[in-house]
Amino acid sequence: MTDPRTVVVVGASVAGVRTAQSLRTEGFGGRIVLVGDEPDLPYDKPPLSKQFLTGCWSVERIALLTAEAAAAAEIELRLGVAAQRLDVADRQVVLIDGSTIDYDAAVLATGAAARPAPWSPTSGVHVLRSMADARALRDDLEVDRPVVIIGGGFIGAEVAATAHALGREVTVVDPLSAPIGRVVGREVGELFVDLHTRHGVTTKFGVGVESVEGEAGDLTVQLTDGSQLAAGTVVVGIGAVPNDGWLAGSGLLVDDGVVCDEHCRAVDAADVYAVGDVLRWFHPGHGEHVRVEHWTNAVESAAVVAHNIAHPEELRSHCPVEYVWSDQYDWKIQIVGRPVGATRHTLVGDLTSAHPRGAAVYADDSGDLRGAVAVNWPKALLVCRRAVGAGASFDDVVAQLDRLSAAGAAPA
Numbered sequence: 001m002t003d004p005r006t007v008v009v010v011g012a013s014v015a016g017v018r019t020a021q022s023l024r025t026e027g028f029g030g031r032i033v034l035v036g037d038e039p040d041l042p043y044d045k046p047p048l049s050k051q052f053l054t055g056c057w058s059v060e061r062i063a064l065l066t067a068e069a070a071a072a073a074e075i076e077l078r079l080g081v082a083a084q085r086l087d088v089a090d091r092q093v094v095l096i097d098g099s100t101i102d103y104d105a106a107v108l109a110t111g112a113a114a115r116p117a118p119w120s121p122t123s124g125v126h127v128l129r130s131m132a133d134a135r136a137l138r139d140d141l142e143v144d145r146p147v148v149i150i151g152g153g154f155i156g157a158e159v160a161a162t163a164h165a166l167g168r169e170v171t172v173v174d175p176l177s178a179p180i181g182r183v184v185g186r187e188v189g190e191l192f193v194d195l196h197t198r199h200g201v202t203t204k205f206g207v208g209v210e211s212v213e214g215e216a217g218d219l220t221v222q223l224t225d226g227s228q229l230a231a232g233t234v235v236v237g238i239g240a241v242p243n244d245g246w247l248a249g250s251g252l253l254v255d256d257g258v259v260c261d262e263h264c265r266a267v268d269a270a271d272v273y274a275v276g277d278v279l280r281w282f283h284p285g286h287g288e289h290v291r292v293e294h295w296t297n298a299v300e301s302a303a304v305v306a307h308n309i310a311h312p313e314e315l316r317s318h319c320p321v322e323y324v325w326s327d328q329y330d331w332k333i334q335i336v337g338r339p340v341g342a343t344r345h346t347l348v349g350d351l352t353s354a355h356p357r358g359a360a361v362y363a364d365d366s367g368d369l370r371g372a373v374a375v376n377w378p379k380a381l382l383v384c385r386r387a388v389g390a391g392a393s394f395d396d397v398v399a400q401l402d403r404l405s406a407a408g409a410a411p412a
């Protein structure tokens, strides 16, 4: 193995940290520098809308890498300083403080940012992407005033569940009539709408937002149907955009993420790789370039890239089966594959009972299995995940789940 002498990883969240750690487990013996613009030690993001937002989990509990662990693995931390520019010709990362780091291989792990709120009252309107965002939101959620959440996707729904658990009166607004239907199809999406209602959270779906005015504690959300909502706090969860702006001028092909080949190597620079949310790569299984904003993809792409840097003689492709989870109220939701684009589905189990447990399995016109959504049923999810990976047939999977259900498999 011929180690490049220095690998610079830009972005110190899960994809960046896992790349740095995996380089060591892959036997890479050169220098590793991990650059991050946030001042905090690396932390994990999924709890920010869940256990960290309720205050149940501490900063220590969501840590991804301690200073001691970094030192033990000989990972040099450069935190609190953003990368400003990538100089591909001279193989340098240029930092915002004017310093430069030479690299033999660079890994771009700058993730994504919350899509900014289009409304800007002086205070009280939040997005949620970083620990600083979560702390600010938590402070405002302590005030006993109604909360309006704009955007009924995963982050919006999780924050709704958390704010509700904290005792706040919550309304979720989205122009779509079943927002999560974008991912799981309209019919199953309706079950997600009912989930809010059953927990006493108001939904205003199929209605847009005209404006948000006022200040923290006293905000007015004007809706497109002419009605108004009073709120102490507004949370805007309308998606994320990849942090690729700093690469403008680098010469790399950037198109809603860093465009890479199946090995996660930038298409126009063999010594530059991307991982995690900022990666747009050629997925050999799908035959197209994709970008995925899921935690598991960040971890899996990091493992592939670390291997490919440490063992360039045996390059691996990144060909994952998509997987994402979400916790909303009493539902532990797990989604595997690509339900979106399916033309039919079958629901096994029951998602409306007092103890909901079930799975929806999706197929396309040709009967090919596309993916599955499991609720409170990890065993079913395992079956579906294996089946999607193995290219099993839709009918076989439904039959397996029927048997699992009939056998009364206890929720694991």
Ligand SMILES: Cc1cc2nc3c(=O)[nH]c(=O)nc-3n(C[C@H](O)[C@H](O)[C@H](O)COP(=O)(O)OP(=O)(O)OC[C@H]3O[C@@H](n4cnc5c(N)ncnc54)[C@H](O)[C@@H]3O)c2cc1C
Pocket (backbone or CB within 6 Å): 010, 011, 012, 013, 014, 015, 016, 035, 036, 037, 038, 045, 046, 047, 048, 049, 081, 082, 083, 084, 109, 110, 111, 112, 113, 128, 129, 130, 155, 243, 246, 275, 276, 277, 278, 292, 293, 294, 295, 296, 298, 323, 324, 325, 326, 327
């Ligand atoms: C609130 C929340 C809840 C989530 N819940 C789930 C969940 O339940 N399940 C799931 O599968 N996924 C979930 N996700 C998504 C998951 O957390 C992301 O897919 C994952 O964090 C992506 O990791 P990443 O390292 O690629 O990017 P990020 O986590 O976005 O990290 C990128 C890092 O790079 C830094 N950075 C950006 N630009 C620069 C620069 N120029 N120089 C230096 N540093 C830079 C950023 O500040 C950040 O620290 C959630 C995300 C959020 C925000």
